[in-house]
Amino acid sequence: QVQLVESGGGLVQPGGSLRLSCAASGFTLDRYAIGWFRQAPGKEREGVSCISSSGGNRYYADSVKGRFTIARDNAKNTVYLQMNSLKPEDTGVYVCNVRLISVNYWGQGTQVTVSS
Numbered sequence: 001q002v003q004l005v006e007s008g009g010g011l012v013q014p015g016g017s018l019r020l021s022c023a024a025s026g027f028t029l030d031r032y033a034i035g036w037f038r039q040a041p042g043k044e045r046e047g048v049s050c051i052s053s054s055g056g057n058r059y060y061a062d063s064v065k066g067r068f069t070i071a072r073d074n075a076k077n078t079v080y081l082q083m084n085s086l087k088p089e090d091t092g093v094y095v096c097n098v099r100l101i102s103v104n105y106w107g108q109g110t111q112v113t114v115s116s
Helices: none
Strands: 002-008 008-013 018-025 034-039 047-049 058-060 068-073 078-083 092-102 103-106 110-114
Touching: 002 092, 018 034, 018 092, 018 103, 018 110, 034 110, 047 078, 058 068
Parallel strands: 008 110
Antiparallel strands: 002 018, 018 078, 034 047, 034 092, 047 058, 068 078, 092 103, 092 110
């Protein structure tokens, strides 16, 4: 059974940092790219970052470039999203995603709130 479990969200002041984790099970993580998405209230879900199966290729949305870093530890079956210099517009529910044989799997998400 494929499962993705996010953690690490919370309330942080502008300029602060958080590290999100996406723990994977039920499939061989090192064979698949993993993506992070977020959804703010009243907005559509948007892609934030993704990382290739080996970790050699990484993508970032323009809005987070230079502030967020994605990484993976295949031995721990976990993908991380380090978020620095957080802004109020980074607020939302962050979810991780894997696509296996044309099927998208999503975690339940973790709430990130950036506010003073």
